Amino acid sequence: MKARVHVMLKNGVLDPQGEAVRHALGSLGFDGVEGVRQGKIIELDLTETDPGKAKETVTEMCEKLLANTVIESYSVEIA
Amino acid sequence: MKARVHVMLKNGVLDPQGEAVRHALGSLGFDGVEGVRQGKIIELDLTETDPGKAKETVTEMCEKLLANTVIESYSVEIA
Numbered sequence: 001m002k003a004r005v006h007v008m009l010k011n012g013v014l015d016p017q018g019e020a021v022r023h024a025l026g027s028l029g030f031d032g033v034e035g036v037r038q039g040k041i042i043e044l045d046l047t048e049t050d051p052g053k054a055k056e057t058v059t060e061m062c063e064k065l066l067a068n069t070v071i072e073s074y075s076v077e078i079a
Numbered sequence: 080m081k082a083r084v085h086v087m088l089k090n091g092v093l094d095p096q097g098e099a100v101r102h103a104l105g106s107l108g109f110d111g112v113e114g115v116r117q118g119k120i121i122e123l124d125l126t127e128t129d130p131g132k133a134k135e136t137v138t139e140m141c142e143k144l145l146a147n148t149v150i151e152s153y154s155v156e157i158a
Contacts, residue, residue: 006120008120008122018121018122021121021144021145024144025140025144028140028143028144030136030139030140031126032125032126032127032136033123033124033125033126034124034125034126035123035124036121036122036123036124037121037122038119038120038121038122039119039120039121039122040117040118040119040120041085041087041117041118041119041120042097042100042115042116042117042118043087043097043115043116043117043118044112044114044115045112045113045114045115046111046112046113047110047111047112047113048111057109057111060109061104061107061109064107065100065103065104065107066100
């Protein structure tokens with residue numbers, strides 16, 4: 001079973017990496033980019049076969065390791 | 080108009096960051112994780128209002144800046 005976790009900085013948290021990308025896009029001549037936010041995707045291959053249990057486990061992984069919940073929000077997708 | 084780009088390492092390209100996450104999950108007692116791959120999400124806020132043109136522009140951004148197409152694959156979602 002595959003799980004995909006999206007981790008993004010919370011709104012209001014400064015994102016210098018995204019800001020750098022926005023600036024670089026401007027330098028390359030791409031106008032009309034108002035904002036850029038950069039985040040992480042983590043794809044997990046699990047032996048668990050029950051989608052409910054898998055989601056629960058992955059949520060626990062996010063709380064403990066994958067996301068810094070002080071500044072980041074996450075979402076879990078089971079596929 | 081919002082666009083979201085997913086950038087992942089191509090299959091076959093070693094992913095030491097993902098491997099480190101897998102190892103850390105194991106140390107925390109999460110068994111049953113067979114593989115981890117880590118990638119990037121880039122969320123763009125565009126002034127463009129035509130979805131077709133937006134997708135075209137973002138694809139060009141990926142080719143020129145956002146993804147290293149030698150080792151990374153990307154997908155573009157317009158929302």
